[in-house]
Amino acid sequence: MSLLSDCFKNIIAKSRAGSPWMVHLDCGSCNGCDIETWACLTPVYDLERFGIINAGNPKHADILLVTGTVNHRNRYVLENIYDQMSSPKVVVSIGSCANSGGIFKDCYNVLGGADKVIPVDIYVPGCPPKPESIIDGALEAVQKFKLNQEEK
Numbered sequence: 001m002s003l004l005s006d007c008f009k010n011i012i013a014k015s016r017a018g019s020p021w022m023v024h025l026d027c028g029s030c031n032g033c034d035i036e037t038w039a040c041l042t043p044v045y046d047l048e049r050f051g052i053i054n055a056g057n058p059k060h061a062d063i064l065l066v067t068g069t070v071n072h073r074n075r076y077v078l079e080n081i082y083d084q085m086s087s088p089k090v091v092v093s094i095g096s097c098a099n100s101g102g103i104f105k106d107c108y109n110v111l112g113g114a115d116k117v118i119p120v121d122i123y124v125p126g127c128p129p130k131p132e133s134i135i136d137g138a139l140e141a142v143q144k145f146k147l148n149q150e151e152k
Contacts, residue, residue, distance in 0.1 A: 005041035013149045019051045022147050023061035029068030032128035033095035045131045058084040063141045066114040067096040069104045075117045082118045090141040093120045096127040
């Protein structure tokens with residue numbers, strides 16, 4: 001029975017690595033990064049051609065895309081969504097605000113980047129970053145996710 005269950009676990013792991021699902025969370029940005037992130041899903045850039053599917057539920061997602069500044073109010077939402085995702089998971093921080101707080105880093109309510117709340121694996125710089133950069137970050141996240149799947 002153990003051999004059969006190991007075989008099923010192996011099939012599921014390879015399936016997840018071949019077609020990871022992502023969820024996008026805006027922590028309160030100016031929408032520049034969000035527009036560029038959503039542009040990656042349009043037919044012009046077509047992020048789905050790489051096998052990445054946009055999920056609406058964090059419980060189904062393998063990759064978390066974070067945009068915007070993290071403040072005292074939305075930090076709990078970010079932690080909650082991160083905790084709902086199954087392991088292994090990869091976090092991509094998109095834009096200056098999600099990376100370090102951006103132009104809002106000196107505001108009283110801003111904690112800084114997403115890495116102050118959850119572990120971030122990949123940083124995509126820019127204000128806002130170009131869709132090509134976001135796609136590069138997402139593909140790097142897929143590679144990291146595949147490595148994490150193999151280790152598991």
